[in-house]
Amino acid sequence: MKQSPIVARTRQLLADHNLSLKKSLGQHFLVDQRVLERIIEAAELDSSTGVLEIGPGMGALTERLADRAGAVLAVEIDDRLIPILRELFSDRPHVTVVHGDALKVDLRELIKRHLGSARRFSVVANLPYYVTSPILMRLLEERLPLDRIVVMIQKEVAERILAGPGTKEYGSLSVAVRYFAEVSWICGVPRNCFVPRPQVDSAVIRLRLRREPAVSVRNEALFFRAVRAAFAQRRKTLANALSAAFFGGKRKEELGNLLTDIGIDPGRRGETLTLEEFGRLADALDRMIE
Numbered sequence: 001m002k003q004s005p006i007v008a009r010t011r012q013l014l015a016d017h018n019l020s021l022k023k024s025l026g027q028h029f030l031v032d033q034r035v036l037e038r039i040i041e042a043a044e045l046d047s048s049t050g051v052l053e054i055g056p057g058m059g060a061l062t063e064r065l066a067d068r069a070g071a072v073l074a075v076e077i078d079d080r081l082i083p084i085l086r087e088l089f090s091d092r093p094h095v096t097v098v099h100g101d102a103l104k105v106d107l108r109e110l111i112k113r114h115l116g117s118a119r120r121f122s123v124v125a126n127l128p129y130y131v132t133s134p135i136l137m138r139l140l141e142e143r144l145p146l147d148r149i150v151v152m153i154q155k156e157v158a159e160r161i162l163a164g165p166g167t168k169e170y171g172s173l174s175v176a177v178r179y180f181a182e183v184s185w186i187c188g189v190p191r192n193c194f195v196p197r198p199q200v201d202s203a204v205i206r207l208r209l210r211r212e213p214a215v216s217v218r219n220e221a222l223f224f225r226a227v228r229a230a231f232a233q234r235r236k237t238l239a240n241a242l243s244a245a246f247f248g249g250k251r252k253e254e255l256g257n258l259l260t261d262i263g264i265d266p267g268r269r270g271e272t273l274t275l276e277e278f279g280r281l282a283d284a285l286d287r288m289i290e
């Protein structure tokens with residue numbers, strides 16, 4: 001396998017610092033140069049782009065981001081890696097390494113402080129598996145000023161995000177991500193592209209964030225509640241699942257009529273609804289609850 005100089009260098013650094021990798025932090029480092037290039041290509045970077053990288057690890061991706069982007073902000077949770085990363089990028093003043101948990105740090109403030117001069121912002125990351133969905137949802141729900149998100153994630157999660165109605169992979173994550181973004185599959189990445197090798201394969205996906213959500217709803221929180229309710233009990237009909245989630249098992253008939261009124265068969269299962277149908281449903285529920 002072809003290795004970039006930084007991979008060889010960081011491997012050496014790992015040995016020099018006698019660091020053992022923490023699987024609990026999802027520390028599987030990418031060592032395939034072609035995959036690194038695909039990620040960079042998919043990110044469509046230029047010197048006016050500021051990039052937030054979550055989990056730089058040993059800096060293999062960070063280095064390529066630094067070559068293309070106007071500024072790079074890398075947030076890493078493992079304090080042992082911070083001095084190594086700072087040393088690696090000591091001669092690249094447009095790279096900032098911040099120690100912190102990407103789920104907790106104030107990302108808006110960090111982006112403003114360290115990437116403020118950029119014209120547009122992207123997230124590019126090889127995400128740790130154990131927090132993929134919470135990190136993605138945080139990036140989307142906080143409405144950070146992002147243009148693109150290019151992430152490597154577990155292949156099954158990528159398939160779930162891209163799945164359509166009526167398939168077994170389709171779920172609340174598919175609906176939530178597509179509410180905020182247009183998603184595309186970039187490439188599959190076999191497990192042997194990482195050190196240490198994980199138990200699962202990965203994939204790279206790209207999210208182009210929409211200026212406005214894919215459907216316009218009266219009450220966004222209720223929209224997400226309805227989506228979660230519809231998928232929580234996949235075997236139940238929609239009317240039953242909504243009645244259980246919203247009315248303690250009551251008002252089924254009323255819900256049935258409401259669904260019929262908006263052109264959705266109450267006997268359907270939630271997992272067959274399109275994004276647009278979920279939007280219609282959320283607005284009708286909002287009127288019913290008012």
Ligand code: SAM
Pocket residue numbers: 025026027028029030031054055056057058059060061062075076077078100101102103125126127128129131
């Ligand atoms: N970017 C590197 C690469 O591509 O080789 C490393 C990717 S590795 C899959 C995930 C990295 O995220 C690790 O360095 C890990 O320490 C870091 N990490 C795990 N949880 C994190 C969190 N909550 N916030 C920030 N970084 C995290």
